[in-house]
Amino acid sequence: MHKQVNPLISDRIQEIRHKYLTQVSDTSHSKIWSSVSEKEDYITVTIVIPSKGCSWALSDNGGCSVCGYVNDSSRENQIPVTKIEDELRRLIIEAKYNKPLELQIFNSGSFFDKSDVPEELRNTIIDLIISSGQIIKLSIECRPEFILKEKTAIKEILKRLSNIKLEIGIGLESSNNAILLDCWNKGTTLEKFESSLIYLQSIGVEVKSYVFIKPPFLSEQEALRDSIKTVFDAKQMGTDVISINPCNIQNGTLIYELFRKDEYQPPWLWTVLHLIKIANEIAPNIKIICDPTAAGKERGAHNCGKCDKIVLKLIEKAVQREKLPENFSEICSCYLNWEILMNTPWESFRTRKLSKLRKLNPLKE
Ligand code: SF4
Numbered sequence: 001m002h003k004q005v006n007p008l009i010s011d012r013i014q015e016i017r018h019k020y021l022t023q024v025s026d027t028s029h030s031k032i033w034s035s036v037s038e039k040e041d042y043i044t045v046t047i048v049i050p051s052k053g054c055s056w057a058l059s060d061n062g063g064c065s066v067c068g069y070v071n072d073s074s075r076e077n078q079i080p081v082t083k084i085e086d087e088l089r090r091l092i093i094e095a096k097y098n099k100p101l102e103l104q105i106f107n108s109g110s111f112f113d114k115s116d117v118p119e120e121l122r123n124t125i126i127d128l129i130i131s132s133g134q135i136i137k138l139s140i141e142c143r144p145e146f147i148l149k150e151k152t153a154i155k156e157i158l159k160r161l162s163n164i165k166l167e168i169g170i171g172l173e174s175s176n177n178a179i180l181l182d183c184w185n186k187g188t189t190l191e192k193f194e195s196s197l198i199y200l201q202s203i204g205v206e207v208k209s210y211v212f213i214k215p216p217f218l219s220e221q222e223a224l225r226d227s228i229k230t231v232f233d234a235k236q237m238g239t240d241v242i243s244i245n246p247c248n249i250q251n252g253t254l255i256y257e258l259f260r261k262d263e264y265q266p267p268w269l270w271t272v273l274h275l276i277k278i279a280n281e282i283a284p285n286i287k288i289i290c291d292p293t294a295a296g297k298e299r300g301a302h303n304c305g306k307c308d309k310i311v312l313k314l315i316e317k318a319v320q321r322e323k324l325p326e327n328f329s330e331i332c333s334c335y336l337n338w339e340i341l342m343n344t345p346w347e348s349f350r351t352r353k354l355s356k357l358r359k360l361n362p363l364k365e
């Protein structure tokens with residue numbers, strides 16, 4: 001039996017979370033966020049609902065060390081179901097699309113956690129999706145414990161959705177339980193993830209596994225190794241999709257505190273590119289997605305500043321499994337610095353110096 005939390009880390013996370021959420025207690029600004037993106041054969045509409053907030057983040061355990069999504073949740077000031085219903089009606093019923101629609105409804109928590117998304121809201125969302133007549137696929141997110149607890153509800157929704165495909169994204173993050181416990185404070189385990197995946201696939205739900213790059217307390221090299229192993233394990237477990245998510249620093253989190261004290265740096269874009277390249281080899285038949293938040297910025301995955309845009313393009317190419325240049329060191333001199341870093345296992349204790357490393361020209365200095 002694995003420990004659920006390590007008080008050494010969870011107590012600190014809870015302290016930071018509590019302090020920050022007290023400062024940003026006015027949630028009246030919470031609003032529904034949406035975006036539309038057009039692909040060749042379909043249109044994706046993404047809607048983020050500010051639900052009550054991830055119950056793991058709001059618990060006495062403080063939630064995950066890297067996640068600040070709860071900052072934007074509505075908490076006690078829950079948005080009325082009718083308001084969300086009106087907005088969804090506008091986005092998925094009144095708006096007419098010329099291609100089939102893939103709908104992503106995210107609540108930055110768990111869709112099947114009743115304290116986060118009340119049953120009334122969940123049913124209203126499903127009713128609207130069914131009556132839309134344009135939707136071919138619905139993607140939502142959920143923590144493993146709520147998947148295992150709400151099996152009946154999931155089955156019922158699946159039945160009601162009929163031929164609308166259902167995909168559930170689960171935060172695997174790392175397949176190493178020690179990292180989930182001591183770096184993430186994830187409050188779940190690889191075993192629970194696997195049980196949820198097996199159950200969902202047995203009833204015909206697709207599983208998207210979120211794989212994270214660079215939690216706190218790992219060096220760049222350790223983080224890359226951990227994400228490669230996680231991609232491998234996700235593939236072995238039979239995931240349908242792998243979503244690769246490099247860290248971005250969000251306020252009110254443990255990782256922000258470490259970043260502020262120069263004890264943590266987000267991953268390099270070179271690390272992200274390498275991971276996708278290797279993931280393509282490990283999992284040639286699995287769809288890989290990667291759309292890094294705050295990429296190229298100080299708080300997101302970045303390189304030296306000069307090559308960030310070019311490397312982001314290469315990441316897009318890698319996701320599309322297009323051919324990549326043979327020699328990355330010809331793209332930018334910071335690649336050599338990254339290689340030095342990859343041979344520096346103790347990086348997390350010297351980030352102040354190493355953050356400057358991104359900008360040094362190894363040929364001149
Ligand atoms: S990563 Fe997911 S489970 Fe963890 S605190 Fe954020 S929303 Fe909750």
Ligand SMILES: [Zn+2]
Nearest residue numbers: 304307332334
């Ligand atoms: Zn560079």
